[in-house]
Amino acid sequence: MQFINTGTPTIGRRLLGGQLNGTSDGTRLRPSPVDFSSRPASSLLSGFEVIPTNEFLNRTESRVSLVSEDEGLELSSGDGSSHPVVADHDCVHECCKRVTINVSGLRFETQLKTLNRLPHTLLGNPSIRKQFWDSKHNEYFFDRHRPSFQAILYYYQSGGRLKCPFEVPIDIFINELEFFGFDSDLIDEYKGSEGFILEKEFLLPENKTLKAIWQLLEQPNSSLGARLMAIVSVAFICLSIAIFCFETVPEYRVDSCVYTYRNVTENNSTKLKLSAVTINFGSHFFILESICVAWFVFELVIRFISCPSRLVFLKSVQNWVDVMSVTPHIVFVVTYCVSGVCMDSSASNALVVLRISRVTRVLKLGKHSRGLQVLAMTLRNSIKELGMFVMFLFLGVIIFSTAMYFSEAHVNYSHFHSIPDTFWWSIVSMTTVGYGDMFPQGVAGKIVGTFTVLGGILTIALPVPIIVTNFNSLYNAHNGRTSVY
Template sequence: MQDCIMLNSTGCKEDVSCGEVARVVINVGGVRNEVYKTTLETISGTRLAKLVSGNRCDAEFFFDRNPAAFAHILNYYRTGKLCCAGDVCGASFGEELAYWGIRESDVELCCCTTLKRYQDAQEAVVLSEQNGQAPAQGQGTMAKIWAVFDAPHSSPAAMILAVISTLFILVAVTAQSVESVYQEVIFVPINITVANGRRFDELVEDELVLLQITPAKFWIIELLCVFWFTLEFLVRLVCCPSKLDFLRSPLNFVDLVAILPFYMNLCLYEHGRRQLTAMRTPMTAFVSSLRAARVIRLLRVYKMMPPNAGLSLRALGLALRASMREFCLLGIAFFVALGFYATLIFYVEHRSLEYTYFKNIPFSFWWAVITMTSVGYGDMYPEHWGPMVVGMLCAVTGLLVVVVPIPILLYNFSKYYALLDAKQTQTVKGSM
């Protein structure tokens, strides 16, 4: 199929080998555009410039292309400024530019947003789909098991298994919360030798240690839940299509972190018939804090929802990733302002009062953080008009830094959500 046809005044094809001309007619999609030959020659290397360079007579050229986009392209030859209207599809306009031999970098800065509005978003979505754990292909046993454990909507059995897994997560989180009510922490002597023949109130702090006591019934509940979590994790690990992609998934990493504290506590706790005891040390406190990862596992509920229900969470993740550069710049500005106000309040307050809450600059950093984030615990505050002015400026600066990222995040979220929704709609229509 020919994209360009040369017609004479009667509408018939004509040989282009006669007389000098000053004008040519470009018919694009039925819309005739009459333009000087010299105008088209102003931008060398393009399709139109090459077309008229060897033409010697008045002629009309027909192109079966988009006339709306061509109007902006022809205006580029006339004015030297390449712009596009806001209602023009950026992807379609980019294809038109490539056809006419014009570089996308020639587009004016005011219109770059229209051209690139969804191009970067589409690339990010495709990249996230490539990095995501794709469902296993084929009809093998491993592929079927993987679909049952990872894709709740693939079959009724997969949905039932997802519900069971969610119930185990809820039981584990609830038991963890109730356990804190019955858990006791008491002071005991380090050993029998220290406590021999002495009353408890006679012992000094270095001779005592914190002992954490947990009822054994909660350990039994945790044992059952962790057994299910471990079995589920190992089955998914064995049956997954790609071990590397599986281990790189953030949710799978959270699953592993949620399981590990139980096995680490087996070495730290002494197991009795009615209770579990362990010395409260930084190690036991760290291991216990890892159990908070079980709450994050509730995010797997999104997999059980209809496909369009998870779009918001996925769009939010893509929006955060797309806004990371702006967040980093604002983070740098935040820490610069933090250091400035912490140092300033320290010196101004010390010049005003003999006694002050701002004992040193690191303490002042804490005040600057809670002031800039508008928390204001009230444990540290200025007591003179000079430091109060510094505090006022610190609070206003913090509000500006916190508020600025919100429009950026909202814009990226709406952009990615619209793209994901349109892509899912196309997929649904294609499967019908």
């Protein structure tokens, strides 16, 4: 049975195609619940006739449809009357049932179909969320962080917009995401958008033996043996740095080459003639240096053999730093073995450069130090700011050097003989170092010097806070409350 109105209905909505019953002001004609409650039951059916269901469907199909302008309510019009069309709707199939979610006393309401958008999460999986069903209060109850849940629910409602509330710490919000079953890819993507430095996935060799060797040398936290190996490696690095420093102390300085002379008689006169130049194999520094280099070469070769990808290994900057750290000693020994002559740093400028490259061993500590890794990542993430600082400094040096040169051009015994010669003064003044080896003497020069120092302070003050912020974010991500690992 269906009830259909045989009279002219009165609806308080403006319809497309004309006004109903001549009411243009949209007066509300729908009875209120109080009016219905005061009427007898029989009066509620007045104006309706009872017709069979099949006949009702036939009538509705033959009528022309109208749509209300404000909410799109579909109405049928025909033979001078309009009727709402009852569309087929299955709440069970559409999952439009409302559910209540209680998070530590704060209740949220949403539709079931909203949660079902993410079936792999806790709220979207019926078999998982039923564990939190409270039949007494007819709601789901979670003893979790309340301010975080509004952002989690909004992710379901918005179709993928995830934003941590301002008052919620990042680490707490990430814990809530993990609890409610968000996958790791989504969490990593969110961390990346918030500036987190994510740990890269380690490639491992397929061979079990090579895998064990690679983890022993590359992953100190994988086992006790790997930790001991890391300690040994750091000890050799520190020893090599100490050798590099102490061999330059005058009290301990030893020549790396030994010069051998012999007496030669020529024209009834005896002269000393150089007979051979050999490596000072008895030097304690040479012995310790050889041991350290042997360890570094052994470690580098084993890592190359056991690495999961040769191409990735060769592209790594850290591995090239390891190569540069052992190159000076190897070249020194190989040159002697090939030519038979010991060539120290005084014999060639190229060897001086090679010996200076030994200082790169300090960078090997970055592999075992979180602090150095954070510093390196801060510099890498602040390339734009550093470039901006260099550009500001360059412009300031040109401007203030020119101004200082012409300001001191007529001063007797001026320290500024040319604009390029004034560059050094501008750099040390703008960076607030101020060696005092060059200084203005005239009034105009001192005024220019004042503006130079103020310009240098502004030049440093603009990019430095951004770099400090990057460092704090990275440091907290590694060691603080926003730990990523």
